[in-house]
Amino acid sequence: MRLYRRVIPKIAREVVRTLNARGDIEVDEAALDEAELDLAAVMVEYCNLDDRLCQDAREAIQRRGLSAERFGQVKKGLADAKGFKIGEEGTEYVINQMIEVLFSSKNIEEIYAEDNDIRKFIHEVLKKYLDIDEDIDREVRGRLKNLREGTQEWDVEYERTAGQIKRQRGIA
Numbered sequence: 001m002r003l004y005r006r007v008i009p010k011i012a013r014e015v016v017r018t019l020n021a022r023g024d025i026e027v028d029e030a031a032l033d034e035a036e037l038d039l040a041a042v043m044v045e046y047c048n049l050d051d052r053l054c055q056d057a058r059e060a061i062q063r064r065g066l067s068a069e070r071f072g073q074v075k076k077g078l079a080d081a082k083g084f085k086i087g088e089e090g091t092e093y094v095i096n097q098m099i100e101v102l103f104s105s106k107n108i109e110e111i112y113a114e115d116n117d118i119r120k121f122i123h124e125v126l127k128k129y130l131d132i133d134e135d136i137d138r139e140v141r142g143r144l145k146n147l148r149e150g151t152q153e154w155d156v157e158y159e160r161t162a163g164q165i166k167r168q169r170g171i172a
Helices: 005-022 029-064 068-082 088-104 115-130 132-143 152-169
Strands: none
Touching: 005 029, 005 115, 029 068, 029 088, 088 115, 115 132, 132 152
């Protein structure tokens, strides 16, 4: 799961405001921003833990003299050892945490919807924002049709173009 910090407020806002507008939850108008911050805190904490895990994986690779290509394998091993969920399991973990926050938040007055309905909705919202990388990849590849993939020129242009698109979308 690749969760960009810049989209966290958008996700939290969409979840809280849409659930409130649909009548799935009841939030006082004055507490909407605070309720959004409660949900955002879950995602920020996940990102912080993921950043620490990445740093630990880099350090482990350096200590052991492994190649950078083993980063994913080392990160997964460390995540398993620490009980940290990554990938699709990470998405489910974040959704579960967000639901727990909805039930425990002082800013949410009442919850009327079933857990599964809320889970499904949050999953749809997260998916929309987490699929950004795939969308960017498709757009970059579409722009680089004239270059042969695998060449150094393609690699350089891919990174440059992807960075440009991310900046345009406000996630870099």
